[in-house]
Amino acid sequence: MTDRIQLENPETTAKTTPRLPITRLAALTTAAFITVLTEALPAGVLPGMSTDLHVSESATGQLVTVYALGTAVSAIPLSIATAGWPRKRLLLAGVAGFAVANTVTALSLLYPVTLVARFVAGIAAGVVWALLAGYARRLVPESLQGRAIAFVMAGIPLALSLGIPLGTLLGDAVGWQVTFTVMSVLAVVLLAWIFPAVPDFPGQAAGRVQLATTARIPGVGAVLFVTLTFVLAHTILYTYIATFLDAAGLDGMTGAVLLxxxxxSMISIWFTGAHIDRRLRGSIIAATLLVAVAAAALAIPAHNVALVYVAAALWGLGWGGVPTLLQTAVAIAGGDAADTAQAMLVTLWNAAMAGGGLVGGILLNLLGPSAFPWTVLILLAPTLLVIIGARRHGFPGAR
Structure with missing residues (x-):
């Protein structure tokens, strides 16, 4: 009887430390994992897909491009069209899209059909990405919202550092079709996980989704600008890192540098999750400075192995938490229009990724690979200024 009274004591309840709902958040982490792995997997099994689809490796590489295109063109329109949908129904639809698209990819030996399947997978990614951060925030009290988003976004580095290598090994051993089949099975398992474990939330009221209005919300524009410039800077260097290292006389180091x-990046994710709820502003400023210092180190003409590894470590420490920081910032700034703001961020993110490859190629032809780190520094200068200026809205201080 005494124990029961203590459990029901309001003071005792108030002092109870809230905890993350691990099972629910892990389902969202798996959704992020599947999204990134589905996007990047063709790069790991490129030769086999090229042979079986009877196209060149450069044409097979466009399976990644068309995925990003599907995400970029669909995120905002779908966010508007489905604004009133219950969030769980929309999340299930996005994951089901991965299951269907990856199944068609696994079965198809026709390049045009595979292209369409990849475009559909990109659309599914646009739906899922626009939901994840907002969903994570709604699952926890305000004091844990940043940490919850960091937990979910850990699916990104897990996919890149673990999923892609394992998928590549599986593809080399038993064929790329089996790898995409496994991805489909994983999506089906996730559907069965989400259905009972993840609660539903209502969508936005009809008539409330307006892009111009959302963009004018204090802080949203600042976060979107930082997203565009930061992701563009990172992508230019990341896409052409092998070319840069080769030109610097450090060929053969790409794999070790990326490791x-x-x-x-994984360390950065952990640190971001531990501090984002109290130090979002300080964390994004530190991230920007770390990447800038890394770029400055790589800009030094007399490269040496130790300096490159130090630069890679600083780069990863800076960049790893950026997706979580930006998703959290735009969700806070967006308020009731957070889902629309998230969709806008997803669109700009993918546009910056596509633009990074394009701009990097132009720079490579005009100025050579030595221009890459200097371009990063040039882009990060206005990025840092906007972050510093968005003290009240966008990137606020301690919360």
């Missing part, structure tokens, strides 16, 4: 980058 250091990946490990540092």
């Amino acid at each position: 250091v980058f990946g490990i540092a």
Whole structure:
């Protein structure tokens, strides 16, 4: 009887430390994992897909491009069209899209059909990405919202550092079709996981979704600008890192450098999750400075192995938490229009990724690979200024 009274004591309840709903958040983490893995997997099994689809490897590489295109063109329109939908129904629809698209990819030996399947997978990604951060925030009290988003976004580095290598090994061993089949099975398992474990939330009221209005919300524009410039800067260097290292006389180091980058990114995710709820502003400023210092180190003409590894570590420590920081910032700034703001961020993110490859190619032809780190520094200068200026809205201080 005494124990029961203590459990029902309001003071005792008030002092109870809230905890993350791990099972529910892990389902969202798996959704992020599937999204990134589905996007990047063709790069790991490129030769086999090229042979079986009877197209060149460059044409097979466009399976990644068309996925990003599907995400970029669909995120905002779908967010508007489905604004009133219950969030769980929309999440299930997005994951089901992955299951269907990956199944068609696994079965198809016709390049045009595979292209369509990849475009559909990109559309599914646009739906899921626009939901994840908002869903994570709604599952926890305000004091844990940043940490919850960090938990979910851990699916990104997990897919890149673990999922892609394992998918590549599986593809080499038993064929790329089996790899995409496994992805479909994983999506079906996730559907069965989400259905009973993840609660539903209502969508937005009809007539409330307006892009111009959302963009004018204090802080949203600042976060979107930082997203565009930061992701563009990162993508230019990341896409052409092998070319940059080869030109610097460090050929053969790309794999090791990216491994250091990946490990540092995981550390960054952990640190971001531990501090984002109290130090979002300080974290994004530190991230920007770390990537800038890394770019400055790579800009030094006399490269040496130790300096490159240090730069890769600083780069990863800076960049790893950026997706979580930006998703959290735009969700806070967006308020009731957070889902629309998230969709806008997803669109700009993918546009910046596509633009990074294009701009990097132009720079490579005009100025050579030595221009990449300097371009990063040029882009991060206005990025840092906007972050500093968005003290009240966008990137506020301690909360």
